[in-house]
Amino acid sequence: xxxxxxxxxxxxxxxxxxxxxxxxxxSGHRSVSWYQQTPxxxxxxxxxxxxxxxxxxxNFPGRFSGRQFSNSRSEMNVSTLELGDSALYLCASSPGxxxxxxxxxxxxxxxxx
Amino acid sequence: AQSVTQLDSQVPVFEEAPVELRxxxxxSVSVYLFWYVxxxxxxxxxxxxxxxxxxxxxxxxxxxxxxxKSQTSFHLRKPSVHISDTAEYFCAVTRGSQGNxxxxxxxxxxxxx
Numbered sequence: 542x543x544x545x546x547x548x549x550x551x552x553x554x555x556x557x558x559x560x561x562x563x564x565x566x567x568s569g570h571r572s573v574s575w576y577q578q579t580p581x582x583x584x585x586x587x588x589x590x591x592x593x594x595x596x597x598x599x600n601f602p603g604r605f606s607g608r609q610f611s612n613s614r615s616e617m618n619v620s621t622l623e624l625g626d627s628a629l630y631l632c633a634s635s636p637g638x639x640x641x642x643x644x645x646x647x648x649x650x651x652x653x654x
Numbered sequence: 655a656q657s658v659t660q661l662d663s664q665v666p667v668f669e670e671a672p673v674e675l676r677x678x679x680x681x682s683v684s685v686y687l688f689w690y691v692x693x694x695x696x697x698x699x700x701x702x703x704x705x706x707x708x709x710x711x712x713x714x715x716x717x718x719x720x721x722x723k724s725q726t727s728f729h730l731r732k733p734s735v736h737i738s739d740t741a742e743y744f745c746a747v748t749r750g751s752q753g754n755x756x757x758x759x760x761x762x763x764x765x766x767x
Contacts (some may be wrong), residue, residue, distance in 0.1 A: 569744040645697035
């Protein structure tokens with residue numbers, strides 16, 4: 542089975558712009574979760590989508606949003622970028638139960654200038 | 655609220671020596687416990703997980719962890735490390751009803767020849 546893929550791998554934006562990141566889960570997985578990784582805050586949960594519905598949400602401002610399509614692919618959008626949004630954004634897919642292993646993609650490295 | 659504490663941010667060790675990476679969690683409800691590894695410029699890979707049953711869990715690459723409910727700990731061990739084990743290791747929990755991972759700050763393992 543192909544693993545979780547994320548595009549693009551690297552992205553450079555300027556403050557105030559918006560960005561869309563994409564995640565393709567492992568075939569058959571219905572849950573996609575997004576995490577932000579920074580040196581200061583570590584790994585933080587953004588949100589989870591299951592069968593096209595947001596099922597769980599972390600403590601991030603409304604500038605961070607996402608969606609999931611019928612084929613389980615997911616996108617994450619960040620509007621009005623701030624310098625502090627520079628991070629590695631990881632997505633993970635799983636069948637959908639809390640006991641299931643989450644499989645991570647390689648991440649998208651976002652740099653905001 | 656629940657949290658995960660990794661007591662050591664960096665652990666240097668010589669090749670073929672044993673290593674223990676410590677993890678403590680706090681939660682008022684039952685949790686599931688995970689250890690993930692992150693190699694440079696890559697996503698996270700599951701090493702092992704504890705769901706229930708035997709408190710000693712064996713994972714990939716010769717790693718094992720022991721769940722200790724009374725001490726709320728889930729320490730990761732390997733009897734003999736290799737240069738290739740140099741990476742960052744993350745302990746994480748999920749709560750019974752929700753699948754989002756709550757991560758510790760990570761421990762950087764550096765294996766020296």
